[in-house]
Amino acid sequence: EDQVTQSPEALRLQEGESSSLNCSYTVSGLRGLFWYRQDPGKGPEFLFTLYSAGEEKEKERLKATLTKKESFLHITAPKPEDSATYLCAVQAGYSSASKIIFGSGTRLSIRP
Amino acid sequence: NAGVMQNPRHLVRRRGQEARLRCSPMKGHSHVYWYRQLPEEGLKFMVYLQKENIIDESGMPKERFSAEFPKEGPSILRIQQVVRGDSAAYFCASSPPILTSGRNEQFFGPGTRLTVL
Numbered sequence: 001e002d003q004v005t006q007s008p009e010a011l012r013l014q015e016g017e018s019s020s021l022n023c024s025y026t027v028s029g030l031r032g033l034f035w036y037r038q039d040p041g042k043g044p045e046f047l048f049t050l051y052s053a054g055e056e057k058e059k060e061r062l063k064a065t066l067t068k069k070e071s072f073l074h075i076t077a078p079k080p081e082d083s084a085t086y087l088c089a090v091q092a093g094y095s096s097a098s099k100i101i102f103g104s105g106t107r108l109s110i111r112p
Numbered sequence: 113n114a115g116v117m118q119n120p121r122h123l124v125r126r127r128g129q130e131a132r133l134r135c136s137p138m139k140g141h142s143h144v145y146w147y148r149q150l151p152e153e154g155l156k157f158m159v160y161l162q163k164e165n166i167i168d169e170s171g172m173p174k175e176r177f178s179a180e181f182p183k184e185g186p187s188i189l190r191i192q193q194v195v196r197g198d199s200a201a202y203f204c205a206s207s208p209p210i211l212t213s214g215r216n217e218q219f220f221g222p223g224t225r226l227t228v229l
Contacts, residue, residue: 032186043222044117089155100218101157102155
């Protein structure tokens, strides 16, 4: 069964303290791995898509990497406005468009 | 370019009533997905639709729930005879045609928060 596991469930950092969020996955036929950010009371906001092992993408203080079994979201020198829940999701199977399977998310809190 | 639009943003229903949730995809997007998020839980896939077709409804409860995406107008998620356990945030997402865009990211709307009294 396709599965996505995120760790830790919650992470509290001091402003400027870099860290990484983990996303482990087991899927048959990975078509893409996605990272989203979700603020309370809002819909998920798209951040990155990764398609193959070794791929990396960056946006401001965030960098996403992908291996055959997991993805990391590295956050460098975070600011309080980076506080949110970060969701990892995978699209699997052999159809060009199909459902996304989400992990439970990591709640990130950045203290000033 | 307007994003995915959902309405209403908040919906309150009493047990036994019907709930209708609407989703207008981003311009140029032909794929619509519905997800449910229970408090303190992750997003769960419900159904994937293209215009006038249900492609994958494997996450949809067998009873009381239905979805459509007509040729004209928004996609509708319909819940009949709502129960307290249906209280959740319902999110719609859309994606562009893969063959023309080469992209398969899904972009989410702000959600409809359903409360069943």
